[in-house]
Amino acid sequence: MATLTTAGPRTGSDRGIYTYIGVFSAVLNTVLLIAPVIAGKLVERYGVTPVELGALFSLELASFSLASLPAFLWLHRINLRTATYLFTGLVIAxxxxxxxxxxxxxxxxARFVTSLASGSIMVILLTLSGRASNPSRAFGIFVVAQLAMGALILAVFPALYAGTGVAAIYWTLAGLAxxxxxxxxxxxxxxxxxxxxARNYPDADAAAPERGRTKVPxxxxxxxxxxxxLFYVALSGVWTFIAQISAAAGIDLSASSLVLSLATVAGIISALVATVLGETPRRRAFLLAGYVGMGISVALLFGAPGLVRFAAAAIIFKFAWTFILPYLLSTLSDLGGGHIMSTVNLVIGTGFAIGPLLGGALIQSTGDFTGLLAVALAGLLASMAAVTATQRKAA
Incomplete structure (x- = not known):
């Protein structure tokens, strides 16, 4: 098997891909993960309504999606290192x-431009993950890294930046970028x-480049x-407003922050398990179990949950979400096609954009969180049915 002759580390190996994925996903995917912290700071500084708050997150996350459109033109033509330097500079600025x-x-x-640059790098991350010899493991690292950073910020920011504004969060993200x-x-x-x-990757599965040329049914x-x-619409809608659900139930802010931090830790653990397991013949069973767990957690949030019920819902939700995500993404990468993961990034951004905007509108129109939770639960069930049908078609 041929090997790369470029200087420096084994840039073509899975190890290099995993390092790149872990570092960049830790920083560039924190927008939704720290939404509960940023949301409160934005309300304090700008006095925004729930619809305006949802519109900001929707705009920012939608730009991740829009980044996939020009990527269809440049992804296979521009040097990936050059592209990463350029887009990271835009993220910092x-x-x-x-x-x-x-x-x-x-x-x-400003957030639209920043997220557009972040989404461009995201296309590279997802595409390289699909090219790795173990896509589920690569996607697992993708999830673990961002969750670890999200847990750190959720644990530290409420206390460390209690007397400061949202600017401190944005400037910290600039330094990390x-x-x-x-x-x-x-x-x-x-x-x-x-x-x-692609064939020159010393650790890559020989089938990876073949998948890139396969026509997708x-x-x-x-x-x-x-x-x-549907998966991202449901999870983004719930997670963006989960702190508000807690506050409406009369749960103290410090207790809520602790619960969300513990939930993120649980998410890291579940994503680590998925990363270690990697590709497995039990993928379908793991997906179904995770969807059931997410459905149960959303059901627990109905009404005015007490601290214990809220904690159980948040922890189960995050554990199930991050466990099945690597397997959901690897299911899509198995479909093949040269730009399949660029298309997936487009869909992820669209789901991220719809979730908070729809959630904010439902909250403002109904005056509570029942509509949001009902729509999220229905979306999860529909997503589970769709991915199950996808795998049956594959079989």
């Missing part, structure tokens, strides 16, 4: 500028320029993408 914005519309503009530049050399910049480069593609869309 955007986060710095966000801290200085005095008006809410200006902040929305700058540190990510050290991991750029871990990948082969020309890895995606042609199928022949239309029905399986629609089912798989529908499963991802």
């Amino acid at each position: 955007g986060n710095i500028a966000s801290g200085f914005m005095d008006s809410f519309p200006a902040l929305m503009g 700058a540190l990510c530049l050290l991991a750029v050399r871990c990948i082969d910049g020309d890895a995606l320029r042609s199928p022949s480069r 239309a029905l399986r593609l629609v089912l798989g993408l529908s499963a991802v869309l």
Whole structure:
């Protein structure tokens, strides 16, 4: 098997891909994970309504989706290292500028540009994950890294930045993005320029480049993408407003922050388990169990949950969510197609955008969280049915 001759570390190996994925996903995917912290700070500074708050997160997360559109043109043509340096620079500048914005519309503009750059790097992360010899493990690292960073921020920020505004969060993210530049050399910049480069990965599955040239059956593609869309609509809608659900139930802010931190730790543990297991013949069973767990957790949030019920719901929700996510993404990567993961990123961003916006509208129109939770529960059930049908078609 051919090997790469580029200088430095084994940039073409799975080890280099895993390092790059872990470092960048830890920083660039924290928007939704720290939404409960940022949401309160934004309300304090700008006095936004639930709809405006949901619109900001929807706009920011939708830009992740829009980044996939130009990626169809540049992903297989531009050196990945050069692209990463460029987009990371934009992320740094955007986060710095966000801290200085005095008006809410200006902040929305800055967050749109910042997330567009982050989404461009996300396309690279997802595509390289699908090219690894063990996609489920690569996607597991993708999830674990961002959860670990999210847990750290949720645990530290409420106390460390209690007397400061949202700017401190954005500036911290800018500094972390700058540190990510050290991991750029871990990948082969020309890895995606042609199928022949993919064959040069010393640890890669020989079937990976073949998947990239396989024509994707239309029905399986629609089912798989529908499963991802509904999954992200449900989870983003619930998680964005989970702190508000806690507050409406009369739970103290410090207790709620502790619960959310513990939930994120539980999510890290479950994602680590999925990462260690990697590809497994039990993928379908794991997916079904995870969906059932998420459904139970959403059901526990109905009404005005006490501290114990809220804690159980949040922990189960995060544990199940992060356990099944690597298997859901690897199911899509198995469909093949040269731009399948770019399309998945487009769908993820769309789901992220719809969830908070729909959730904010439902909360404001009904005056409580019943509508949001009912829609989320229905979305999870539909997503479970779609991914199950996708796997049956694959079999």
